[in-house]
Amino acid sequence: MAEQIRAFLETKVMLEEPQLSIVEVAFKCQTFKKNEQILRTGEVCNNFYFIASGGIRVYFITQQGHEKTRHIALDNTIISALSSFISRLPSMELIVAMEDTELYAISHDDFFHLVQSCREWELFYRLILETAYITQTRRVETRVTLSAKQRYDLVMRDNPEFIQRVSNKVLASYLDITQETLSRLKSSHH
Amino acid sequence: MAEQIRAFLETKVMLEEPQLSIVEVAFKCQTFKKNEQILRTGEVCNNFYFIASGGIRVYFITQQGHEKTRHIALDNTIISALSSFISRLPSMELIVAMEDTELYAISHDDFFHLVQSCREWELFYRLILETAYITQTRRVETRVTLSAKQRYDLVMRDNPEFIQRVSNKVLASYLDITQETLSRLKSSHH
DNA sequence: CGAGGCCTTGACCGCGGTCAATGCCCGTGG
């Protein structure tokens, strides 16, 4: 079980044994049922998550009441409502489980205690920030330069598992299109 | 002259005297004429900049040949083509001077040497990454939830100096609209 | 079983992009 985190971390950060155990202990296991809320609007995001099984999404709600899914995370990925996790401000983003989900959560305090006390973990945090920035930048680019269909094809190519496992409603909001146009795209695409 | 950097840095990072001088020496002064290229497409961005006077912009060119301005930086701000600066990969983004510009550049090597050797500078780098991420996130949000006019009003409120100092062509590409619609927005706005 | 949410399909429409014409400003060279 914690075996899974250990295997994941090994690919990202070179932790030696004294710290490795500290890290493992810091991650607490939690389970959520499908559609269960993990973070509500207005709360500060106090956790950073590793998804062991299942899937969650991070989204916000526009003033017109539409959901905008910003991140989708399935098995074996890390995720958080990063803006709030960093800034300690109430989150505009909420988090819900898309399926029955088992995850491991590390608290903000434990996380940043590690950043301060462990050089390798600090590098890991920097890696998280750097990749998060680059990912966001690419997201702006694709949103601005590609049509709805081109964005769909891109996800089809890069994250085909999203299309299989995620409901159309959520996938549409992830692509910044409506459910209706996604439906039309899928049927026209042959 | 280096006085200006020192004053700027004081607001962001607590540098003590031995390091402060090292930092100051690392920043080399450069000047660019209006419309001069600072970074070309395909080059790796090897510098991080502090703008002393003038203004520059960071943009990329779509496959249809349209310019998309991603960042505008006037006096007293720091800027870079961050994705490339971080990843060391060729930049899709290019940088040009919008006005005659005097800036101070620190090289990638010097910058990351400081990150490693100076705790405070490392914190500064993390601050840069964190704010860059949050800024990008907000940018996606406004792009997705607001109409062209609402985005214009937002810049009007938060960065009125952009509207005065930046050409309509550049401002339009910054707002992700065409020159024509920007022109119409301005005239209709009363 | 029934009810509510999700998906699909159709009709309609509006925001903002494209194309084109004109005028203006500004830098450059004769």
Next chain:
DNA sequence: CCACGGGCATTGACCGCGGTCAAGGCCTCG
């Protein structure tokens, strides 16, 4: 110093992508 040329700004006519509204069928879960 003026003449010219090219880039920028403005305005108008047009149009298409994708959103909205509405109706109908299906699946799931209580």
